[in-house]
Amino acid sequence: MEAQNANRDKLIVLKNIRKSYESKEGSILAIEDITFEVEEGDFVVIVGPSGCGKSTLLKVVAGLLSFDRGSIKFRGKEISGPVRDIGMIFQEPALLRWKTVIGNILAPIELMGMNKKEYEQKAKELLKLTNLGGFENKYPSELSGGMQQRVSICRSLVYDPSLLLMDEPFGALDAMTREKMNLELLEIWRESKKTILFVTHSIPEAAFMADSVVALTDRPSRINEKITIDLERPRTLTTKTENKYDEYTEKLYQLMRGEFETEVAG
Amino acid sequence: MWNKLSKFLEQIYPFVGLLILLVGLWQMLVVITNIQSYLLPSPVRVVQALGDMQWRWFYQAEATSIEIFGGFLLAASVGILLGITITWSNILRRAILPMLVFLNSLPKIALAPLFIIWLGYGIIPNIVIAFTTAFFPVVINTAAGVVEIDPNLINFAKSLRVPKWKRFFKIRIPNALPQIFAGLKTSATLAVIGAIVGEFVASSRGLAAVIMQAQGILATEAIFAALVWISVLGLGLYGLVALTEKIFMPWAQGIE
Numbered sequence: 001m002e003a004q005n006a007n008r009d010k011l012i013v014l015k016n017i018r019k020s021y022e023s024k025e026g027s028i029l030a031i032e033d034i035t036f037e038v039e040e041g042d043f044v045v046i047v048g049p050s051g052c053g054k055s056t057l058l059k060v061v062a063g064l065l066s067f068d069r070g071s072i073k074f075r076g077k078e079i080s081g082p083v084r085d086i087g088m089i090f091q092e093p094a095l096l097r098w099k100t101v102i103g104n105i106l107a108p109i110e111l112m113g114m115n116k117k118e119y120e121q122k123a124k125e126l127l128k129l130t131n132l133g134g135f136e137n138k139y140p141s142e143l144s145g146g147m148q149q150r151v152s153i154c155r156s157l158v159y160d161p162s163l164l165l166m167d168e169p170f171g172a173l174d175a176m177t178r179e180k181m182n183l184e185l186l187e188i189w190r191e192s193k194k195t196i197l198f199v200t201h202s203i204p205e206a207a208f209m210a211d212s213v214v215a216l217t218d219r220p221s222r223i224n225e226k227i228t229i230d231l232e233r234p235r236t237l238t239t240k241t242e243n244k245y246d247e248y249t250e251k252l253y254q255l256m257r258g259e260f261e262t263e264v265a266g
Numbered sequence: 267m268w269n270k271l272s273k274f275l276e277q278i279y280p281f282v283g284l285l286i287l288l289v290g291l292w293q294m295l296v297v298i299t300n301i302q303s304y305l306l307p308s309p310v311r312v313v314q315a316l317g318d319m320q321w322r323w324f325y326q327a328e329a330t331s332i333e334i335f336g337g338f339l340l341a342a343s344v345g346i347l348l349g350i351t352i353t354w355s356n357i358l359r360r361a362i363l364p365m366l367v368f369l370n371s372l373p374k375i376a377l378a379p380l381f382i383i384w385l386g387y388g389i390i391p392n393i394v395i396a397f398t399t400a401f402f403p404v405v406i407n408t409a410a411g412v413v414e415i416d417p418n419l420i421n422f423a424k425s426l427r428v429p430k431w432k433r434f435f436k437i438r439i440p441n442a443l444p445q446i447f448a449g450l451k452t453s454a455t456l457a458v459i460g461a462i463v464g465e466f467v468a469s470s471r472g473l474a475a476v477i478m479q480a481q482g483i484l485a486t487e488a489i490f491a492a493l494v495w496i497s498v499l500g501l502g503l504y505g506l507v508a509l510t511e512k513i514f515m516p517w518a519q520g521i522e
């Protein structure tokens with residue numbers, strides 16, 4: 001009974017995930033053993049050194065990659081493939097260049113064979129929410145990188161999945177735009193009450209956004225540490241001036257530096 | 267409207283200027299050197315030949331256009347279909363692709379006499395020759411365009427559980443359009459070559475047939491006039507393909 005209660009709010013539970021890639025030179029172990037869970041409504045950030053397997057992990061959770069061992073439970077049910085209730089946002093916007101902004105946002109509706117008309121209003125609201133009003137008839141090639149990434153976020157919000165997987169969505173943006181997008185994303189998250197699993201290289205970004213941070217080791221990745229970020233919400237630019245924020249980033253830097261040193265020593 | 271027109275004029279006046287300059291130089295060269303007309307007719311004489319209905323230009327150009335356009339349309343439809351087929355199924359690819367590579371390694375022009383033996387004289391064998399000359403770039407470009415895709419576009423569709431056939435038609439094929447049209451443009455040029463070669467090999471009608479007749483009587487100005495006709499047909503087809511591309515791909519703003 002108690003165990004069941006403890007599981008009730010878990011949106012997704014990963015247990016002992018192991019994943020290797022086959023290549024001509026043999027198999028590469030990308031993920032050794034990862035276990036963690038995300039509660040409904042949480043903003044969980046995954047950090048780890050480059051090449052440690054963060055993208056691999058997100059694709060596994062999205063059901064886009066098979067894995068060697070372990071299990072993934074989504075809303076208590078084992079999954080082994082894509083689920084429409086899980087949306088993915090890639091590092092590059094991955095937009096359909098032959099469709100306009102509004103066409104891209106409605107693309108999931110069209111591809112799933114639903115009625116686009118019914119979602120037009122919602123698409124327009126999303127455009128407003130992400131400050132893209134007036135751009136609905138532009139093509140992706142006419143937008144900046146930040147705007148394209150916002151379109152790809154809208155595209156994932158339009159069909160309302162409860163879990164959003166975001167793979168370094170702002171990695172290609174300059175620091176200023178990135179900060180703005182972070183604030184926008186927190187706003188969207190607050191309003192839409194989604195659960196977000198967010199991958200980043202950036203420690204300040206991780207500390208600023210997360211309810212909890214999962215720090216991975218170098219490849220083959222395991223979980224180095226899970227840190228709960230106990231900073232007040234909603235977070236604003238002043239959050240970054242708090243002492244606690246500095247403590248969290250310092251701690252994360254130490255973790256990552258430790259990873260770097262073992263890498264050099266090894 | 268006027269804006270568009272003036273933009274268009276701005277685009278083409280350097281070319282038109284150069285053309286007028288070259289034709290002027292040609293005329294001057296002929297006048298100054300007083301060269302025999304059967305060696306190099308003056309532009310004026312070429313224009314006269316164009317107006318000389320003894321050559322039955324419209325009748326001849328009709329045959330050649332049917333060959334060019336027919337060959338091209340066949341090449342485009344068969345090429346796109348084959349290109350899609352070999353990317354859809356692994357087995358079909360392994361069956362068809364080596365065959366295509368082998369056929370493509372043959373000089374297509376050398377096949378022309380065969381088609382004439384099989385299909386007789388006239389327009390039909392020339393359509394087939396234009397088709398064989400023109401269709402490889404369409405297959406190759408279509409297949410490459412369908413295969414070469416940002417894997418995340420496919421991942422995006424997979425995450426929505428979009429079935430394979432729908433991913434193919436809604437993502438892979440539109441993604442391949444730029445390459446398909448690049449292939450079609452090459453193919454348009456080759457269709458002209460194919461049709462002309464076919465007429466050279468055996469034909470009693472068509473612009474290349476005119477060239478052969480004119481050569482026989484040293485009516486060099488008619489050869490030039492036929493070349494003008496051929497380039498008009500070639501440009502016309504190319505222009506149509508480019509226009510279709512604009513209609514199908516309003517999102518692409520390439521160089522004009």
Ligand SMILES: Nc1ncnc2c1ncn2[C@@H]1O[C@H](COP(=O)(O)OP(=O)(O)OP(=O)(O)O)[C@@H](O)[C@H]1O
Pocket residue numbers: 021022023028030048049050051052053054055056057201219
């Ligand atoms: N398709 C693949 N085939 C073989 N090996 C792969 C493949 N994709 C990734 N890898 C390997 O798996 C490891 C993890 O890759 P992954 O892309 O998940 O890393 P990452 O943590 O996302 O890196 P980054 O932070 O640079 O994006 C890398 O060492 C990479 O070489």
Ligand SMILES: [Mg+2]
Pocket residue numbers: 054055056167
């Ligand atoms: Mg990555």
